[in-house]
Amino acid sequence: LFLVAGPFAPGDEELRRAAGDKDESLLLAQAADPACTAEAGEAFWEHASLEAPGGGDVCYRDAVLHGHRLQVVQAADIAADDVFVRAYTDQVTDAPGRAENLDALLAGSDWTTIHPADGADVRLLLDFGRGLNALQRFQLDAPAGTVVDVHNFEFIQPDGRYNLAEGMNNSFRYVCRNGRQSYQSWLHRGFRYTYLIFRELTAPVKLRRVQALFHSYPQRRVGQFASADAQLDRIWEAGALSLRCCAEDTYTDCPTYEQTNWVGDARNEALVDWAINGDPRLWYRCLEQTGQSLDRSPITESHVPSGWRNLLPAWSFLWMRSCREYLLYSGDRAGAARLLAYLDRNVAGLRGFLNADGLLDIRAWNMFDWAAMDTPTRGVVTHQNCLAVHALRDAGELAEWLGEPGRAAEWRALAAELTTAINQHLWVEARGAYTDCLRDGGPSEVFSQQTQTAACMAGVAAGEREARCRAAMHHPPEGFVVAGSPFFEFFLLEAYQQEGRDQEFLDTILRDWGFMVDMGATTFWEMWSGRGGRLTRSHCHGWSAAPTYFLSTWVLGVRPGGVGFSPCLVEPHPGDLRWCRGIVPTPHGTVEVQWENEPGLPFALRLTAPPELPLTVRLPRAGSATLNGEPIDVDGAA
Incomplete structure (x- = not known):
């Protein structure tokens, strides 16, 4: 703001x-x-x-x-300097520093003593071992006037570059009174590393019980995943920690920067949350809170609640999709029926932005990915139109599930009209692709992997156009804008699912999320910077935790086959994995799966599930399956 x-x-x-x-x-x-x-x-x-x-x-x-x-x-109550700037610009000197019993900081019960260093300040670097969203607490025994500056940051790159919290203030200052004292911060912050900088040292200072108190929505952690590839296991766990750091009274984008319920981020985070926790309450809160923003805006706002009245249409359309997914996973028909009223208002707002050609033409923040797409603030942007089609179709299915066939037909008809308009005005035959947007009445010269993916996933591209779009999606031609963030690759993985490209699905996860893990990430990043310089801005973004969801629901293979997991579909997609096991929550209880995919041997699947849970089981190839210890007939078995 x-x-x-x-x-x-x-x-x-x-x-x-x-x-x-x-x-x-x-x-x-x-x-x-x-x-x-x-x-x-x-x-x-x-x-x-x-x-x-x-x-x-x-x-x-x-x-x-x-x-x-x-x-x-x-004046005495105002800091004479900026704590972040001081921490950022401190220079290491040759003055000898002395600290006694540093190992006590690991145990917390004994004191560490920090001695003055010939007029210089003394700085400690603490590594908490993983990304956190935490309050901070410590105990001191110090003379009055001793200053403790605390600067938190998220990452140290393998090349030695410290990713200090540039662009925001992740710091605070504590000024000591005389004697023994303790302090706990009022604000939670995102970090892995902490600089404790002791200034104005006139005598030794004692320090102990330096603690980070995790600040998060309670996690049930009923979901589990393990496989023959330890890297996939590490990726699953990093996604789970990313989600935990971004779950408070709403989902948030990150624990370090905005700490805000960005609506598009929340759509992806809700699905990840289900795979880990199976708790729909935070999901519903975010959906309802977003719907309430329609009290002041024609379509749902980009982040809520906020004094910044901002429209980001892609986020509004992802919210619409998330309303359907909420019922699909949770089975909460009463909650979904309340959301349907907000959807009705959102569709009415969408109609108000259709131009004479039947295209969405809006003044808004038209981003989709942190990449060099052509997405002007005003006008017709192709991916927004495609996402609107996808959202309308999903909303239509939700309305049908809730016994509203008239609404379902109306929204599907609008999706069909919008599809026709997109194909009439936004396809460029000479490039074999959809342009990113319209400029001065004609197509932009910018084409992107993101726009082609949105067109395919929405069902806008059909026939030969679909084939050309999918080719550009999988292998972007020279000059096409390509993926700029793990967030966008959520939709790319959805496309691989849709096409049954199981090995490419696994290879993409191992390449792009495995890269982050190989760099030392314990949580997943907001974006990629071309793998050079500073690797990202935020090192913990819930929108990037896609593999945790997909590994549980697609690779392990447990997902809803109907509303509220009625039935529960168990359908592994192993690729070249030799074995996998895990647990996925459902509204009826947990489903435990273990399968073996040994070359030359029949596929073997073992299930444990609540007796009342209806199941549909499909194997990727000939094999056998048991349910609660008893053999069962399954699709795909010999």
């Missing part, structure tokens, strides 16, 4: 920029009285008075402040 306020009225350029900047996120508080001048502002700061020169009240839009005096913050 950008706020321009104070006695300085914005000029024409500021007003123009505000009008053209995505939405109303640039707020301008303009003076409603000519007396609000620079001189009035200077007098305010000098005298802490809201009286205008010459008497009278200083007036601001939507508020009149009648001469009330403000409580002045004393």
Whole structure:
């Protein structure tokens, strides 16, 4: 949220920029009285008075402040320097430092003593071993005035580059009183590493019980995954930890930066959460909270709740898909029926943005991936139109499940009309692909893997166009924009599922998520930077935890075959894996699976499941299966 306020009225350029900047996120508080001048502002700061020169009240839009005096913050209560900047710019010196009993920090029961270092500050680097979302606590015995600066960061690259928390302040300062004391931070932060920097040292300082208190929505952790490939197991666990760090009173994008319920992120996170925990309550809360943003916006907003009234259509359409997925996994018909009313309003809002050609034409933040796609703030953007088709079809299926055939037919008809318009106006025959957007009435010269993927997954591309799109999706031609984040590859993995490309599915996970694990990641990153320089901004993003969901539901092979897992479909997709075992939650209880895929031998599957759970079992090739110790007939068995 950008706020321009104070006695300085914005000029024409500021007003123009505000009008053209995505939405109303640039707020301008303009003076409603000519007396609000620079001189009035200077007098305010000098005298802490809201009286205008010459008497009278200083007036601001939507508020009149009648001469009330403000409580002045004393200079002594303001940090004389920026804690982050100090931590970022500290230089290592040759001054000898001395600390006694450092190993006590590992146990926590005994004191570590930090000695002054000839006028220099003393810095400790603590490694908590994995990514965290945590409050921080420590105990000290120190002289009054000792300053403890704390700077947290997420990653040290294998090349030695420290990924300090650039672009945000992940720091705080504690100033000691005399004697023994303890402190716990008010805010939770995302980090793995912590600098403890001791400044103004006049005597030895004792330190103990430095703790990180994990801050997260309670995790049931009933889901499990293990396989013949230990790298896949590490990937599954890193995704589970990423989700845990991004689950609070809502799903959040990350524990370090925004800490916000970004709606598109939440769609992916909810599916990952189900594979780990099987608890739909946080999922429903996020869906309902997003729907409530329709009270002030024509379609659901990009992140909620927020003072930044921002529209990101892709996120709104992913929310629509997530409403269907919520019922599919949870079986909560009452909750889904409440969500259907929000969906109705969202579709009405979508209709309001259709232009004369029947295409979605909207002023919004039109991103889909952190990549160089052509996605202007205003106009027709192809992937948004395709995602709208996908969302309408999913919403139609949800309406049908809830006994609303009229709504289902209406939304499917709108999806069909939009599909026709996309194919009429956004396909470029000479390139054999859909353009990223329209520019000045014609197709953009930018084409992307992302747009072709969205067209295929939505069913917009058909026949020869689908074949050409899928070829570009799997092997982007030279000059095409390619994947920029693990988030986008969630949809690429969905496409591999759709096509039954099981080995390519596994190879992609091992290549792109395995790279992060090989670099030392314990949680998954927001984006890739071309594998050079700083590897990413945020090192923990729940939107990137896709493999944890897919390994459980596709490779291990347990997913809903109908609403609320009625039936539960057990259908392994082993690729070249020789064995796999795990647990997947359902509303009826857990399903335990173990299978062997040894070359030259029949496929063997063993299941343990609640007796009341209806099951459909399919094997990838000839073999046998047992359920609760008894042989069963299955599709694919000899």
